[in-house]
Amino acid sequence: MDIQGVVSLQCQRCLQELEHVLDIHAVLLLAQNEQELQSFDEDESVDCILAQPDMDVLSLIEDEIILGLPVSPRHEQSECTSGGREDGKAAREASPFAALAALKKTH
Numbered sequence: 099m100d101i102q103g104v105v106s107l108q109c110q111r112c113l114q115e116l117e118h119v120l121d122i123h124a125v126l127l128l129a130q131n132e133q134e135l136q137s138f139d140e141d142e143s144v145d146c147i148l149a150q151p152d153m154d155v156l157s158l159i160e161d162e163i164i165l166g167l168p169v170s171p172r173h174e175q176s177e178c179t180s181g182g183r184e185d186g187k188a189a190r191e192a193s194p195f196a197a198l199a200a201l202k203k204t205h
């Protein structure tokens with residue numbers, strides 16, 4: 099699976115838009131039956147799923163993308179409009195998500 103593209107995230111420092119470039123390469127083995135699935139599963143270096151006629155490929159791709167997203171996206175220091183301050187007071191009040199992120203940091 100090769101996934102390339104750009105998604106818009108929100109910088110957790112300045113709350114402005116942050117472009118995140120996706121460049122994901124993942125290998126997913128398709129097993130023909132349960133037996134094959136079990137033997138593949140012994141190898142922890144690969145992901146394996148049971149092949150089905152009506153597989154939801156889009157949701158597989160979605161899962162890969164979500165797994166690859168940064169938990170706390172931030173601009174590079176030089177690109178961030180907050181000027182490098184770790185937590186602007188105004189910014190924190192502007193978004194409940196930022197408040198949540200600040201909470202998480204302290205615990």
Ligand SMILES: [Zn+2]
Binds near residue numbers: 110173180
């Ligand atoms: Zn920023």
